[in-house]
Amino acid sequence: MLAKSSSFSALHEENAELRARLDEANEMLGAIRGGEVDALVVQSADGPKVYALQGQDAENNRFRGEMLAQVSDAVIAADSEERVIYLNLAAERLYGFDASEALGRPLSEIYQSRWPQLEDRAVAKTILDKCGEWRGECIHILRDGREMNVEAGAAVLRDTTGLSAGTLSVVRDVTGRKRHEDEVLVSEVRYRRLFEAARDGILILDPATGKIIDANPVVTQMLGCPDTRLVGKTLFEVGLLTDDGVGHDMVAELKRANQIRFENLPFESPSGRHHDVEFVANLYSENDRPVIQCNIRDITERRRSEEHVKLLMAEVNHRAKNMLAVVQAVAYQTAKFGDPATLADRLSGRIGALAAGQDLLVKSQWQGVEVADLITAQLAHFKDLMGARVLADGPPALLTAEAAQGIGMALHELATNAAKYGALSNSEGRVRIVWQIIDDPKPTFSISWLEEGGPRAEASGRRGFGQIVMGRMAEAAVQGVARITYGAGGLAWTLTAPLDDALATAKVGP
Amino acid sequence: MKGDATPPTLAQSLRAAAATHAATRYVLRLYVTGSTPHSIRAISNIRKICEKYLEGRYDLEVVDISQHPSLAAGEQIIAAPTLIKKLPLPLRRFIGDMSQTDRILLGLGLREAAASTSPTGEA
Numbered sequence: 325m326l327a328k329s330s331s332f333s334a335l336h337e338e339n340a341e342l343r344a345r346l347d348e349a350n351e352m353l354g355a356i357r358g359g360e361v362d363a364l365v366v367q368s369a370d371g372p373k374v375y376a377l378q379g380q381d382a383e384n385n386r387f388r389g390e391m392l393a394q395v396s397d398a399v400i401a402a403d404s405e406e407r408v409i410y411l412n413l414a415a416e417r418l419y420g421f422d423a424s425e426a427l428g429r430p431l432s433e434i435y436q437s438r439w440p441q442l443e444d445r446a447v448a449k450t451i452l453d454k455c456g457e458w459r460g461e462c463i464h465i466l467r468d469g470r471e472m473n474v475e476a477g478a479a480v481l482r483d484t485t486g487l488s489a490g491t492l493s494v495v496r497d498v499t500g501r502k503r504h505e506d507e508v509l510v511s512e513v514r515y516r517r518l519f520e521a522a523r524d525g526i527l528i529l530d531p532a533t534g535k536i537i538d539a540n541p542v543v544t545q546m547l548g549c550p551d552t553r554l555v556g557k558t559l560f561e562v563g564l565l566t567d568d569g570v571g572h573d574m575v576a577e578l579k580r581a582n583q584i585r586f587e588n589l590p591f592e593s594p595s596g597r598h599h600d601v602e603f604v605a606n607l608y609s610e611n612d613r614p615v616i617q618c619n620i621r622d623i624t625e626r627r628r629s630e631e632h633v634k635l636l637m638a639e640v641n642h643r644a645k646n647m648l649a650v651v652q653a654v655a656y657q658t659a660k661f662g663d664p665a666t667l668a669d670r671l672s673g674r675i676g677a678l679a680a681g682q683d684l685l686v687k688s689q690w691q692g693v694e695v696a697d698l699i700t701a702q703l704a705h706f707k708d709l710m711g712a713r714v715l716a717d718g719p720p721a722l723l724t725a726e727a728a729q730g731i732g733m734a735l736h737e738l739a740t741n742a743a744k745y746g747a748l749s750n751s752e753g754r755v756r757i758v759w760q761i762i763d764d765p766k767p768t769f770s771i772s773w774l775e776e777g778g779p780r781a782e783a784s785g786r787r788g789f790g791q792i793v794m795g796r797m798a799e800a801a802v803q804g805v806a807r808i809t810y811g812a813g814g815l816a817w818t819l820t821a822p823l824d825d826a827l828a829t830a831k832v833g834p
Numbered sequence: 835m836k837g838d839a840t841p842p843t844l845a846q847s848l849r850a851a852a853a854t855h856a857a858t859r860y861v862l863r864l865y866v867t868g869s870t871p872h873s874i875r876a877i878s879n880i881r882k883i884c885e886k887y888l889e890g891r892y893d894l895e896v897v898d899i900s901q902h903p904s905l906a907a908g909e910q911i912i913a914a915p916t917l918i919k920k921l922p923l924p925l926r927r928f929i930g931d932m933s934q935t936d937r938i939l940l941g942l943g944l945r946e947a948a949a950s951t952s953p954t955g956e957a
Contacts, residue, residue, distance in 0.1 A: 351930075352927070355913065356929075360929065361913035362871070362914055364914075372899070388869075389869060405878065407882075423898065428896065
């Protein structure tokens with residue numbers, strides 16, 4: 325080769341290269357002799373063959389390596405400087421490194437650890453140093469930034485002298501399981517909140533025994549004892565069922581039909597108060613385990629309200645029929661008496677008077693009508709004269725619906741008559757409407773219409789419908805007596821009735 | 835530098851050498867046999883050398899010939915652990931657990947022969 329070199333420089337380089345190769349060969353021999361190698365490679369006809377120099381140890385290492393390679397969990401070993409010295413196939417997959425790339429690297433380049441609590445890292449290290457092994461959970465942050473929940477076990481690797489030579493970790497990705505656990509936890513919190521905040525009482529029973537497994541606060545309140553005392557008891561034992569046999573039948577029926585409903589179950593609370601409850605039981609499956617959920621709703625108030633509505637409906641129906649009958653009678657009588665030319669006006673006025681009384685009753689929810697309000701409504705056409713020529717005076721008095729209707733119609737007729745022929749037909753006349761409650765000798769209510777300063781009033785020869793309204797109809801409404809007198813200054817009308825028949829307040833008491 | 839009409843000054847030569855070193859990418863391949871003691875140490879030691887002296891400009895491939903002996907073909911591997919410097923040329927081999935840092939640095943061309951106590955390897 326020296327003979328082929330064309331220059332001194334080339335010869336020098338070639339010489340240096342040969343010296344280097346020779347040094348390499350010497351080093352290799354020295355290393356083999358000095359025990360610095362673990363294996364020799366021999367070229368054969370079938371390709372290179374590797375011969376381990378550590379005999380049984382090498383074979384054991386190979387065997388262990390093969391075993392670890394088969395493990396589905398990630399296995400990663402690091403030396404005392406926390407550099408990766410081994411990782412199996414599962415670890416390569418988990419961390420996205422192949423062994424060639426990862427070996428020798430600091431462990432922190434393969435993943436970073438994040439701990440639930442700041443002090444957990446130090447605690448884990450202390451346990452590992454002290455006990456030689458540690459198990460727990462933490463988060464590994466991969467090189468692409470992804471976070472992975474892991475369940476890990478770490479053990480200290482020791483050399484032949486027993487000194488720590490590194491760490492062997494077995495890591496399992498539990499991200500999916502963790503997510504599922506979190507979802508279950510969130511779901512549990514959510515449904516526990518619904519369970520506890522529900523307005524219905526909820527009981528969970530074991531169908532096998534019929535005994536309570538869980539109870540929400542509404543039930544504990546309803547039954548007057550804490551859930552700790554309810555759990556383990558049957559519906560009969562806690563007083564929800566009066567017969568234990570019914571409980572057994574209920575469970576049997578639930579197994580057949582999956583649902584049972586008692587619309588109106590009587591129940592007596594510990595305080596002795598009667599309740600009506602709606603009881604609905606369903607058979608569900610929880611993770612293949614059957615449970616009975618009972619929803620218990622206190623419907624006492626609802627039933628009371630329903631009864632009230634029913635009563636009101638009947639009352640409205642009754643009153644509507646009455647009103648139609650009154651309208652019919654008014655229409656007939658109005659047509660029978662008086663000038664046909666004024667029929668429409670008279671009929672309209674009278675129906676208006678009925679409607680005014682009706683409005684007041686609706687406003688008070690049929691509880692009654694104050695006399696003063698009735699006067700104001702019936703004399704709405706004369707509101708300019710109120711307080712001047714029409715004076716109303718009397719104590720607070722709530723008329724019954726019937727009395728309000730009868731007296732209202734009478735006031736309308738009196739006002740119409742006064743405007744046409746009486747004290748309100750001129751410019752000086754006045755009307756005083758006074759009412760009072762007299763206790764002695766019997767509780768009595770009386771109301772008077774007294775005209776002054778009007779033209780002389782005289783009884784007409786025939787009895788018109790107005791007089792029937794002021795007389796017979798008013799009397800019938802209050803079971804009272806109506807008196808009409810005709811004087812120099814106008815007409816005087818007085819209706820006297822037993823207090824109970826005229827006033828609603830007298831019926832309900834003080 | 836060879837064939838220049840005017841020989842460069844010493845300072846120019848040093849600067850040029852430093853620039854060349856700084857830009858040269860090293861391609862290394864380490865042949866090991868599983869997790870045997872020398873192999874483990876060799877991996878750790880060469881990785882530390884690379885991180886310290888070749889940061890950001892090296893490719894190190896670790897080849898386990900205990901699992902795949904055929905990977906040792908073509909490289910004239912005789913023993914393991916063996917490190918081969920494939921680039922920059924010339925190709926160099928190192929045997930053992932790579933614990934003789936000075937010798938490795940010298941062989942990789944990262945330290946001048948005069949500064950080293952060991953005269954082996956390429957300058």
